[in-house]
Amino acid sequence: MPSLPKRNNLIRPLVRKLHAYVPGEQPKIKGLIKLNTNENPYPPSPRVLRAVKAAADGRLRLYPNPTAQALREKLAKFHRCAPENVIVGNGSDELLALAVRAFVEPRSAVLGAQNESRSVVQYFRPSYSLYPVLADIHGATKNAVPLKPDFSLPSVLELKRGGRWDFRAALSFITTPNAPSGRGYATSELEQLCAAQKGILILDEAYVDFAEEDSLALALKHSHVLASRTFSKAYSLCFQRVGYFVGHAELIAALDKLRDSYNVNGLGQVAALATLDDLPYYRASFRRIIATRERIASELAELGFAVLPSQANFILCRPPRLAASEWLRKLRERKILARWFDYPEVRSYLRVTIGSDAEMNAFLRATKTILRSV
Numbered sequence: 368m369p370s371l372p373k374r375n376n377l378i379r380p381l382v383r384k385l386h387a388y389v390p391g392e393q394p395k396i397k398g399l400i401k402l403n404t405n406e407n408p409y410p411p412s413p414r415v416l417r418a419v420k421a422a423a424d425g426r427l428r429l430y431p432n433p434t435a436q437a438l439r440e441k442l443a444k445f446h447r448c449a450p451e452n453v454i455v456g457n458g459s460d461e462l463l464a465l466a467v468r469a470f471v472e473p474r475s476a477v478l479g480a481q482n483e484s485r486s487v488v489q490y491f492r493p494s495y496s497l498y499p500v501l502a503d504i505h506g507a508t509k510n511a512v513p514l515k516p517d518f519s520l521p522s523v524l525e526l527k528r529g530g531r532w533d534f535r536a537a538l539s540f541i542t543t544p545n546a547p548s549g550r551g552y553a554t555s556e557l558e559q560l561c562a563a564q565k566g567i568l569i570l571d572e573a574y575v576d577f578a579e580e581d582s583l584a585l586a587l588k589h590s591h592v593l594a595s596r597t598f599s600k601a602y603s604l605c606f607q608r609v610g611y612f613v614g615h616a617e618l619i620a621a622l623d624k625l626r627d628s629y630n631v632n633g634l635g636q637v638a639a640l641a642t643l644d645d646l647p648y649y650r651a652s653f654r655r656i657i658a659t660r661e662r663i664a665s666e667l668a669e670l671g672f673a674v675l676p677s678q679a680n681f682i683l684c685r686p687p688r689l690a691a692s693e694w695l696r697k698l699r700e701r702k703i704l705a706r707w708f709d710y711p712e713v714r715s716y717l718r719v720t721i722g723s724d725a726e727m728n729a730f731l732r733a734t735k736t737i738l739r740s741v
Contacts, residue, residue, distance in 0.1 A: 431633030459610030549677030
């Protein structure tokens with residue numbers, strides 16, 4: 368097929384220059400141990416599987432509930448708020464993208480230096496690598512502010528002294544617990560940032576079920592704060608793509624205006640509803656993953672890895688003797704997928720998802736074999 372002529376390119380310049388988000392590798396061969404995309408290694412509960420199978424009937428020809436009303440009502444009850452405080456999305460990623468569209472002006476629409484903050488999408492570095500992509504798609508201004516060297520949050524005072532954080536930014540993201548470091552943040556320090564911020568602030572709590580604290584209450588306390596949650600990481604529903612925001616009804620209504628009709632598939636709604644009816648099953652899974660995380664962190668430290676403290680379902684560790692990128696390659700040769708990010712702050716680290724005990728034992732065996740060979 369011939370290429371488009373350069374003098375008459377039909378693709379917008381913004382899109383031509385865009386660097387798309389790069390997801391973790393999806394296995395193309397059988398037998399790989401997948402420790403690269405932070406999925407729960409254990410299946411959905413039997414109750415959830417039964418509910419999904421029972422719903423796979425003649426209803427597949429029908430549109431699902433357009434607003435996921437039953438799920439919003441159950442989530443509202445779970446979080447002790449009103450359904451008007453909840454919006455459900457096709458994964459939390461859809462809602463993060465809607466937030467940029469709803470609350471941020473493209474650079475081209477901003478006139479005058481006093482209004483520059485209206486085009487700013489702000490986030491700490493390193494964090495979820497989708498944030499800058501969403502800003503670029505929208506033609507917004509990116510403001511990436513470094514975390515401390517140990518990946519902890521700077522205080523409000525430190526941010527004011529540093530001068531790089533924009534307290535008037537249209538939209539700010541805080542990933543809590545942080546990804547890719549796994550570091551957890553106390554609600555008290557997040558509260559200070561929420562109080563100081565003038566624009567919209569999203570607390571992205573994708574991994575919160577593995578953490579010591581959650582900060583969703585801040586989204587119900589502050590009218591400019593939203594909490595983002597997902598059924599993917601902790602609740603074994605990556606395949607169904609269901610996420611949600613909790614926050615002030617006016618912000619939720621603004622997002623709802625931009626939401627695609629029927630954005631959450633019917634089987635996903637059924638699965639999420641059944642998940643909320645079987646929370647003890649998942650809480651046992653969380654405890655199991657946390658216990659495995661602590662065991663693996665301890666064993667890797669004994670092998671010479673520098674392991675960061677984690678409150679997520681993964682660990683970030685700096686391997687010994689070889690570069691992290693070389694460890695990635697050697698693990699893959701042994702059919703184990705991990706994740707390496709070619710960013711300055713984390714280039715020397717590997718991120719390893721916590722799999723099942725059997726998967727993590729295989730990972731440790733491979734690690735020891737590699738160490739013996741170098």
